[in-house]
Amino acid sequence: MFERFFAGILAFIFSIFPCVNNKAEYTCKEAVAVTAEFAENESVAIDTPKPVFAADMPESEVISVNGLSRLSINGQLTSPVLFFGNTDFPNPNGVTTSQAGFAADAGIHLHSIIENINYYADLDSISEAEYRQLYSHLHESVESILEGDPDAKILLRIKVTMPDTGSIPESEIIQYKDKSIKSGVVSMASDLFNEESSRRLAHLVDYVSSNSELSKHIIGYHLENNEWFQYLYRENGQDFSNANNEKFAQWLKVKYPTDSDLQKAWGNYFVTLSTATILNNLPGNIYDNSKLYKDILFYGTKTQKYVDYHQYICDLTAARISNLARIIKERTENRAIVISFYGYQFELYSSLSGHHNLNWLLSDKNIDGFAGPISYRDRNGSSYAPNSPVGATGAYMSTVDSIQRNGKIWFQESDERTFINHTDKPYEDTFLTPIESLSDIIEVHKRELGDTIIHGNGLWAMDLWARGWLDDSAIWENLGKLSNLYHAYQNGYGQASRFDVALVVDEYSLHRMANQGPVGDELLGEMQLNLYHAGLSTCYVQLEDVLAGRVDDAKLYIITSAFDMTDEQIEQLQTALHKDGKTTLFMYNFGSMTTQQAEALTGMEFKVKRLQSKTGITMTKQSAVPGLISDNHTAPISRAMKVVGGQTETLGKYSDGSVGFAINRQKDYTTIFYGDSLLSVNNLKAIARACGIHVYSDSEDVLMANQNMVVFHAVTAGEKAVTFEGKTDVWDYFNNKWYTDVDSVTFSAEIGETKYLFYGDKEEIENWSLPIYR
Numbered sequence: 001m002f003e004r005f006f007a008g009i010l011a012f013i014f015s016i017f018p019c020v021n022n023k024a025e026y027t028c029k030e031a032v033a034v035t036a037e038f039a040e041n042e043s044v045a046i047d048t049p050k051p052v053f054a055a056d057m058p059e060s061e062v063i064s065v066n067g068l069s070r071l072s073i074n075g076q077l078t079s080p081v082l083f084f085g086n087t088d089f090p091n092p093n094g095v096t097t098s099q100a101g102f103a104a105d106a107g108i109h110l111h112s113i114i115e116n117i118n119y120y121a122d123l124d125s126i127s128e129a130e131y132r133q134l135y136s137h138l139h140e141s142v143e144s145i146l147e148g149d150p151d152a153k154i155l156l157r158i159k160v161t162m163p164d165t166g167s168i169p170e171s172e173i174i175q176y177k178d179k180s181i182k183s184g185v186v187s188m189a190s191d192l193f194n195e196e197s198s199r200r201l202a203h204l205v206d207y208v209s210s211n212s213e214l215s216k217h218i219i220g221y222h223l224e225n226n227e228w229f230q231y232l233y234r235e236n237g238q239d240f241s242n243a244n245n246e247k248f249a250q251w252l253k254v255k256y257p258t259d260s261d262l263q264k265a266w267g268n269y270f271v272t273l274s275t276a277t278i279l280n281n282l283p284g285n286i287y288d289n290s291k292l293y294k295d296i297l298f299y300g301t302k303t304q305k306y307v308d309y310h311q312y313i314c315d316l317t318a319a320r321i322s323n324l325a326r327i328i329k330e331r332t333e334n335r336a337i338v339i340s341f342y343g344y345q346f347e348l349y350s351s352l353s354g355h356h357n358l359n360w361l362l363s364d365k366n367i368d369g370f371a372g373p374i375s376y377r378d379r380n381g382s383s384y385a386p387n388s389p390v391g392a393t394g395a396y397m398s399t400v401d402s403i404q405r406n407g408k409i410w411f412q413e414s415d416e417r418t419f420i421n422h423t424d425k426p427y428e429d430t431f432l433t434p435i436e437s438l439s440d441i442i443e444v445h446k447r448e449l450g451d452t453i454i455h456g457n458g459l460w461a462m463d464l465w466a467r468g469w470l471d472d473s474a475i476w477e478n479l480g481k482l483s484n485l486y487h488a489y490q491n492g493y494g495q496a497s498r499f500d501v502a503l504v505v506d507e508y509s510l511h512r513m514a515n516q517g518p519v520g521d522e523l524l525g526e527m528q529l530n531l532y533h534a535g536l537s538t539c540y541v542q543l544e545d546v547l548a549g550r551v552d553d554a555k556l557y558i559i560t561s562a563f564d565m566t567d568e569q570i571e572q573l574q575t576a577l578h579k580d581g582k583t584t585l586f587m588y589n590f591g592s593m594t595t596q597q598a599e600a601l602t603g604m605e606f607k608v609k610r611l612q613s614k615t616g617i618t619m620t621k622q623s624a625v626p627g628l629i630s631d632n633h634t635a636p637i638s639r640a641m642k643v644v645g646g647q648t649e650t651l652g653k654y655s656d657g658s659v660g661f662a663i664n665r666q667k668d669y670t671t672i673f674y675g676d677s678l679l680s681v682n683n684l685k686a687i688a689r690a691c692g693i694h695v696y697s698d699s700e701d702v703l704m705a706n707q708n709m710v711v712f713h714a715v716t717a718g719e720k721a722v723t724f725e726g727k728t729d730v731w732d733y734f735n736n737k738w739y740t741d742v743d744s745v746t747f748s749a750e751i752g753e754t755k756y757l758f759y760g761d762k763e764e765i766e767n768w769s770l771p772i773y774r
Helices: 002-016 028-041 092-105 128-134 136-146 191-210 242-255 259-266 301-332 358-362 400-405 438-455 473-492 518-532 543-547 567-577 595-602 681-690 762-767
Strands: 060-065 068-073 076-078 081-085 110-116 153-159 173-175 182-186 218-224 337-341 369-373 409-414 458-463 501-505 538-542 556-559 582-587 605-609 640-645 649-653 659-665 669-674 702-705 709-713 718-732 737-749 754-760
Touching (some): 028 301, 028 358, 076 473, 092 458, 092 473, 153 191, 301 337, 301 358, 358 538, 438 458, 438 473, 501 543, 518 681, 582 595, 649 669, 754 762
Parallel strands (some): 081 110, 110 153, 218 337, 337 369, 409 458, 501 538, 501 556, 556 582
Antiparallel strands (some): 640 659, 659 669, 702 709
């Protein structure tokens, strides 16, 4: 009892004295080094001889063309628009073949199908003559596409999830806090999973590369493991298996070489590298959701143990993806592209997902891209369009513009449900409302392909349950036209997009978010959705890319998670953003950073209000940002930051009269602090205008824009207007109508109707040779 009491006293002392926190020792830069060393330790070598490649095996890659990441197949630049057919189902009523055929007729020859790693077969006892039987499902899946499109090129989705085959030790199986729940899945942390997934993936890739029937059609591999977030973690919580505990201990030994280092970091002189385990009271685990972690964010040594687990689970996930990507590149001698699900920061806003190490994977030469579904947040209907995918945003789950600017491609998974079912199977999906008409499907696809064009991404239209959701020629005729437009735009204009506003995510800071609930939801997901409705040209990026100068085009940078920046990063931010009239907006609070660091970022002086439990800011009378409106929004907070000096004008106050919203205008730059977790659409527009940023629409319809294209998707019916910054020529693409020397266009739109408006010099736009939409 005395030891526990003494440990508690020490932990308290370490948590209240900053000089003992040693925060500067464990910076983002050191975190990258930890990830790299840990990933190297987890790398699995494949020592079997490489196969003899089939003669017509294609060469596929993602290359940079004028700063734009593009897909190349056998030296030909290709529009990255695909059909996804779920070949886990045996082509019911031929719907997979039918849709592949419609896609081919429309000029789309890229497809995606699924193959599961076989963990039951004994690879050591199977002869080469038996390989075809082992991979019979793969042959059948490929054939179901080729029957519709003999010229198909296929991105093969490989599911590496390892089931409990019946002979696997219990220590390797995912175990939840509630031990009565059985996962039936081998832990991602398990060495057995790591070794077997590596070996069996290499075997499958070798078979494809050497098989003339398959190799000429398969251009790459898509790594899938339940989308690489911790298996059912939102429903059942984290993995407390022996395998995960042992791997966490191994990771700790990389970060903390000695017991003393660990004890100092955790503020606990009784913990050792041999006794440290995953904490049973892990905040944000499903069983702790009934009450919020009192501090919302993690502060000081007392909670470093939780921050470390967040970093570990993200490192583990990234290491597994990196290892498998390397194996594919080595076995194919770089002739196949490799992508993976990952980086869902706007949807999985807790590090417990494992998805918050995109920065590190962006530097991995073996990975060509990432993928994820369109956001589920408003897909089933939003406040603008209840119970309908029409009028939703189709928002990205990831910081897609960082992916593009690091030489890779994001592939958007358009798994929209539709009313079409050409099988004798039930609909089988009550989770999401289907699109109810053919015309609405076409308009939603226009919205999604338009957003894809603006951000330079890829997209596959998906028949998730193999019911024939896209089994209509009109759907594919539309997608084919849009794919051709995309290809012509990239060839004719052919430059990277520029944006006015950057929504900036700091993954490393997100490790300090204790709850995946209200605050993360609003700072990431809801902020993104509001920007889609704010009529602004917006990109979605990582803080590291801002600091590295890869996001120099924006005028307003909204940083929602500046919770754990180092002095070096602060200096980099000052260099990158305190110039050229740029504005930086910081939200909520500054986490574990000192008030001196917050002042260095903003030029404003702060004090911490430790007793506050809710945000809530009332706008003040001021002239710096006209049009701000109080919206009665509140969010949980334990350490609100109040501005006590340095601002050029106060914009809003907390309920106690202290300043929670302020602006500091300097000669060359502006900073804003907003001590809440969500800005309304109206207030985003007002801030943008005050920063000299053009707002394309006064309505709250969905709008995406870059330097020469606006995509408009109506959430209500009626008369609409899109304005431009000065006189310009505008081409209403779908109506093939030109407006010359105008600063706005007006039109009538139905709910869900989509417009593409190309703007700039008419002669220059015509020289891009974009196809007419007929």
